[in-house]
Amino acid sequence: MRTPPNERLTSDIAEDRKARSASGPERKCVLSGNHGGRDDLLRLAISPDGDVLFDPRAKAPGRGAWLGVSRGELEQAIAKKKLRGALARAFKGAALSVPDDLPERIDNGLFRNLTERLGLEMRAGHLILGTEKIATAARKGEVHWLGHAADASADGTSKLDQAWRVGSDAEGSDLKGVRLLLDREALSVALGRANVVHLALVDRGAAERVELALARLTRFRGEAEASLGDDEDMTKEV
Known part of the structure; x- marks a missing residue:
């Protein structure tokens, strides 16, 4: 039976990713309050005009907020105005525009x-x-x-x-x-x-x-x- 050098039956890729997330700065989901690394959460970018946009690569300049919830949970939060309220608190009452189709844009x-x-x-x-x-x-x-x-x-x-x-x-x-x-x-x-x-x-x-x-x-x-x-x-x- 072939035994490749240094082979494992399962990979450490997931563990490596968790280790990087743990060693880097944590982000906090504005809805759930849960913390995680940048690989685990999604970033929303806030434009100078107050538009809330999905930042898929988490590299857009300026202000931003993080999400760690599923699409279904986000849709409920938008319908109940919870996301708007959470962002308003995070950015001290700044006028923000949250698109109704934000979950679809993220997906x-x-x-x-x-x-x-x-x-x-x-x-x-x-x-x-x-x-x-x-x-x-x-x-x-x-x-x-x-x-x-x-x-x-x-x-x-x-x-x-x-x-x-x-x-x-x-x-x-x-x-x-x-x-x-x-x-x-x-x-x-x-x-x-x-x-x-x-x-x-x-x-x-x-x-x-x-x-x-x-x-x-x-x-x-x-x-x-x-x-x-x-x-x-x-x-x-x-």
Whole structure:
């Protein structure tokens, strides 16, 4: 049985991210009061005119506020004027304009971040497509992250999952790829390729970046972690 050097059956990518969040400055959700790192919360930017806008990369200059709630919770807070009140208190009564469709804007922004990230990793040569290419790379132990379209067949996903377990020396475990929130049509459009059903990342840093973008979208939509593939951790380190 192949035993790659320094291999673990589960990745420390999630732990690394938690460690960075813990070591950096904490942000506070203006609605829940909960604290978290910048990877765990979403930033709202306040324009000079008082417009409340989603800042997907948390890099916009000027004033801002942080959210750590799901889309459903945000929609309720907007309907009950709680977000407006929380922002008014945070910015000492400044006149602010909160768009009614802010939850939709955030969802679209997070979704776009995920698809753009996948495209960037493909252009960088970190992402491979095609069942045969992925299966070969997986058996060689080169795959750090495996994803399947939401509408991928169970037979196709199970074969690639098994190839990944073989290459990861993890046969008998529950290691398997992520069932994505995107179907094959959305993946094909995002990557500019026809009929994208399965995809894999062969670079650990790329796996971390994609996992983060996916986790942010999943948390905001209020999806259970199980929707990502029924595992808490679906990346590996080699």
